[in-house]
Amino acid sequence: xxxxxxxxxxxxxxxxxxxxxxxxxxxxxxxxxxxxxxxxxxxxxxxxxxxxxxxxxxxxxxxxxxxxxxxxxxxxxxxxxxxxxxxxxxxxxxxxxxxxxxxxxxxxxxxxxxxxxxxxxxxxxxxxxxxxxxxxxxxxxxxxxxxxxxxxxxxxxxxxxxxxxxxxxxxxxxxx
Numbered sequence: 001x002x003x004x005x006x007x008x009x010x011x012x013x014x015x016x017x018x019x020x021x022x023x024x025x026x027x028x029x030x031x032x033x034x035x036x037x038x039x040x041x042x043x044x045x046x047x048x049x050x051x052x053x054x055x056x057x058x059x060x061x062x063x064x065x066x067x068x069x070x071x072x073x074x075x076x077x078x079x080x081x082x083x084x085x086x087x088x089x090x091x092x093x094x095x096x097x098x099x100x101x102x103x104x105x106x107x108x109x110x111x112x113x114x115x116x117x118x119x120x121x122x123x124x125x126x127x128x129x130x131x132x133x134x135x136x137x138x139x140x141x142x143x144x145x146x147x148x149x150x151x152x153x154x155x156x157x158x159x160x161x162x163x164x165x166x167x168x169x170x171x172x173x174x175x176x
Contacts (some may be wrong), residue, residue, distance in 0.1 A: 051101040
């Protein structure tokens, strides 16, 4: 089997659900049509786990090894990921496997997240200005005022959460 640093990639239970939500979050941030984007899913898993083998990516994504191999090759050739061979114990000998990571060129992935963060910040500023306008309107008895006020608060919380989540997951890479 693989050594401990490569074998603890499969999360279980609520952690697995949380991991899946993160992958979907990154898909939603980077794609118009987030469902079924294999490139983004693979990049998101590499972002979360730092390094994985093709077999581990198959276990995590459910994609075929052929699809994963093709995608990794494209991502490697475009400089988004790096491939590094490692020796792992298998039965009574060491076997070479390749691990993949976002590596030093992870900036391409982070740049798209930074762009999403900037968009969320602009959206937050816009919605916040609308909140102020609504408060200046100051007619809480007018039909729809409470509805708009509560929706604006929900949107501001949502945008704040997106910003904090993107910062939380990109900060370790930016500080390396």
